Structure formats: C-alpha cells, structure tokens
Amino acid sequence: MTDNPDELERLRKIQGGDVRTASRLIRNLEDNLPEAKTAIRQIFPHTGRAHVVGFTGAPGAGKSTLVDAMISVFRKQSKTVGVLAVDPTSPFTGGAILGDRVRMQAHAEDPGVFVRSLATRGALGGLSRAVGDAVHVMDAMGKEIIMVETVGAGQQEVDIINHSHTVIVVLIPGMGDEIQAIKAGMMEIADIFVINKADRDGAGQLENELISMLNMVSEFPGGWRPPIMTIGNLFDAAAFREDVEKLADAVGDHYRCLVETGLLADRLRRKTVMEIHDALHDAILSPILTELTQSGEMDRITKRILQKESDPYTIADEIAGKYARDGKRNRMIN
C-alpha cells in the first residue's frame, strides 16, 4: 500500500480509533483536498465491516433526537457507534450551519461514540462522495454501527442514503399533500418506517396509509416487508426508551435478513457503482471545470452563450471533443 511512515502512522491511528486524526481526515474530505483521497485509498482495504444505517424523512420529523436515542441503545449493547449528520448549508458561503451537534454532547466523553457533521460545499456531486468516504473512515475506525442522518428528502438525500445498508424513513402524523408524495417516493428505499411523535393526531391514519401502500407491493426482495415502528412521546421516558429499543432490534433483524438472503451483496454493489460515478465526476469533470474557470475560458463561453452566439450543448460538445475524442480513438486502437 504505502511505505511513507507518516501515512502508515495515520492509517494506524485511524484504525486505533483516534478521534483527532479521523476528524482531520473528514474535514479534508469536505474540503476536497487531494491528500484526503490518498488517505481513503489506504484505508479502503480495511473497510467493509460496519452496518451503515441511514435516516431520512421530512425536516422537523425528529430524526436527530431519534439518532441520539439510538446511540444510547446501541452503546448498552456494547456496540461502537459512528454518527454522520449531513447538514444543509448555504450554497454560497458553504459554511455548516448546524455544526457539530450540541445535543450529541451527551456522548462526548464516550470513546465508543464518534459524531461528526458534514456540510455540503455546493459542489455538484461532491456531497455524496464525501459522505461515502466519511463512512469509510468511521468503518476503518472500527465503528460497528454507523448512522447517517440527512436533512430533507430530495434526490440528493436519496444519493446520500444509498450509502446505507438499512434505510429508515422517519415520518410524523399530520403533514400535507406534498409529504404524501414524498412518502411515496421514499417507499421503495425504506427498509423500516418510523412513525415518530406517534402520540399526535393522525398517527393511526398515517399507519393505515403506509399499510395500504405496502399491501400494494406483490413481492418484497428477500421477503423483507418493511415494518412500521411507532415512537411515542419523548417525555414519557420509559415508553420512549422501549420504542427505541424495538427500533434497534428491527435494525438488527434487517441486517440479518440482508446477510442471509444475499441482499447485502446487491446493496454493496449499488453503493460501489455510485462511488465509481462520484469518483469519475471528480477525476474527469472537475479538472475540466477548474481549468475552464482558471484560464478565463468559462467567462468567454458564458459571454458567447449570453449573447446567443452559441448554446450550452454546442459549447459542451466542443469541449468534450477537445478532451475526449483523441482519448477515445486511442482506447479503441488498444
């Protein structure tokens, strides 16, 4: 792999669970530094043991609180835990807004828990790649359960959640029409449904709707029919803890099902194809965009398009021709 003593030391530290080294690497991934990529190449062979659990659902559905509670349950089972909170950020300043979650400080003293937040830097395709790599870092650290929490439920979230083995869709009663549509869109990626804040009006109706939707599915891959778990009021502490423990059990059941039916291999394949796409964007498209920008060419072609002298497709074909044509010809000869 490497014989650079600094790099070997970094790898050894990450495998030993060193929080500072891992945190620095994740920050470098966020900033898309080349050395982060080198580090990922080195830790990659030491990954693949963690169970990655993704949480998605509408904003305000209470995902963070649920993830918090799940940490405690997994820790009681003596499992080590990593949490990656994917935060929304300004597309222009690129700064994380939620930052490292204050409310997860409860676990700050526990070396078995590693919590990091990851911000979008506005780079197209960049976030999904950073999430996948941060999961690899936590995996190499030896974290047995890695929970990935996203804010929102759009296509970007679907890309992020595809890095998970088990996907939990968190819903709350009493949302409008549009949330129904999202629910439908989330239907096929959910392994477990959670009805959170289930003491609210409309919880029974929401459960019935989910059951109806599930009843329309003729066959579930691996025979896994997504269970619908309800989580009651946070302030009835004993009942809440019991609900969360049941959810943790369902997560364990799903992982066993994935392993026994061979579905895990399918998920890993899907995850890998996505990582290849992200890496290709990074290796092929990003350098072209950088060069166009730095050389001032981007300004020139933007002006031509704005003056209607050309259009984006014609310009893109011209650029593609310069970068790819000879490569292609060469490859066909080989």
Place this chain on the structure above:
Amino acid sequence: MTDNPDELERLRKIQGGDVRTASRLIRNLEDNLPEAKTAIRQIFPHTGRAHVVGFTGAPGAGKSTLVDAMISVFRKQSKTVGVLAVDPTSPFTGGAILGDRVRMQAHAEDPGVFVRSLATRGALGGLSRAVGDAVHVMDAMGKEIIMVETVGAGQQEVDIINHSHTVIVVLIPGMGDEIQAIKAGMMEIADIFVINKADRDGAGQLENELISMLNMVSEFPGGWRPPIMTIGNLFDAAAFREDVEKLADAVGDHYRCLVETGLLADRLRRKTVMEIHDALHDAILSPILTELTQSGEMDRITKRILQKESDPYTIADEIAGKYARDGKRNRMIN
C-alpha cells in the same frame, strides 16, 4: 440554424405557443432524447424574454396553492404564464407521482397558461438540465412569467431554483429546529420571503426571526432587502386574493430592481455557468458511464472494488487516463 423543414415547423409551432408540440418536447427532455437537445439548440436564440420566478420551501408549505393563485393574478394583468412543477419521484421506477397537477385544471381552457410537471429520472445532474431546458421552451413559447415550483429544499432544489431570476422562499409558522436550519440555508437565495398560512400560531414569531436574520446582513446586492410577505387563510377569499396580489407586485418590483441595478446580468451569468456544467456532464461523463455499463466493464470494476483489489479513486483515475490524457496533451500542443 436549420433548413430541415420538420425542424423549422417545430420551431414555428413552439414560437406560436402550440401546446402539443411544446409538451412533446418537454417529455423528450425528461427522457433525455438526443432530438430534444437538437430542438433546444434551435430555440435557444429565441429565448431570454421571460421573467422566471422560482418557488421553494418545505413540503407542506402550500407552494402549489400559492402558484395557482398567482396564475390568476398574472392573467388579470394580461400576462401569459408558464408553470413548471418539479415533482419528486421514485429513484428506481422514475415515474412522476403528482403528474400534471389536477388542481391546475382551472386554467386548462386558458391558452395564456401552460402548466407542465417535470419528474426526476434519478439521473444525477439530469433534473437541473431538464428544468433549464423546459424553461427555455416556455420562454420561446412567449410566456412572460414562468413559475418554477420545487418540492423540498435540499441542494438539488437549490440547483433547480438557480434557473430563476426571482426566488420566493415559502415558509409556514410552527415548524421545528431543522426547518430553522433550512431557513438559514435559504437565506441567501431568497429574494422574497412568504409566510404562508399566516393565520396560524407562530406567524409573528417567524416574521420576527426573519427580520432578525435580515438585520444581520450588512449590505444587500442592488439594495434589495427581501420583503416578507404574509399570506393569510385561503378561505377568507377576498383577503387571500389581496395578499397574493401584493406578492405579485413584489415580484414585479424585484424584476425592475434586477434590471435597473444590473443584477439581472449577474443572475443570467450564474444560470449560464450552471447550464454549461449540466451540458458538460451530459456530453462528457454520461457517454463514459453508458459505455462502461454496456460493455460490462462497470460490472468488472465493481467486483474488483468489492473484493478490495482496488478502490473507486484508483479506478476513476485509470478511466480518466484512458479518456482524457491524450485529449489534454493534444489540446496543449494546439
């Protein structure tokens, strides 16, 4: 441009506002058919007159109802209107869920209104491109106001909303912590804030929070401080209509500000850079992905990565080397 009589006829029909021709072209854009690209090249010189207004905000915030009401107001001002509703879809089946909005049927008989929904096909980067092109189609049809409505508020939505000249962020009172974060993320892209369902508890608090956030901004580009518009209960029809009319006035004010301060040119430049990015993805990365998949190479490299014989970055560099290296060298000699 073209001397193909069929293509000239299509262009003429679209410029004449023909709904069937335009609808077919938008469907072809969604399906990413090559002929759609050719059509966009032809209509491109005939675009650039519409005012594009984007609506974003959390699911359930009532954006669709608001867009509906805005159609009526703009029609009373004798402006022609296009509406593009960007729908969430299943990442696997790719079908639109909301379809063409039933509740917009009110305007179905009015030739001055053209409503279309656009679905994500799960293709990375594909949706933003399709949205931009569908806006070009409506623009070429002569629609004076084009409203783009997105579901959700993630990064994907930001990419979509960047196709707009005026961005309206729709909020409702009484949402949780996470919505606050999204609000902050939306802060810098909002030209107008709408507090919808403003008769609900918490509307005053939400308005105060927004005012506090705006007060922290030291300078607004072009001197435009985003106004906060409140829209009351839908069932108080007269007051509701008045609120919506005020919002339409604010939209007009913003456009005048964009034109007078030269900010419009900045927006158009940003939009064009994004269109170039999308077109480059399409022209450079998509064919490589297609070839890898069809040749079976994607299966082989996925297997190598899963067996930890390699990693995504090393593989991507190999592929980039094959496609791009000679092109690059060639370009540097020229």
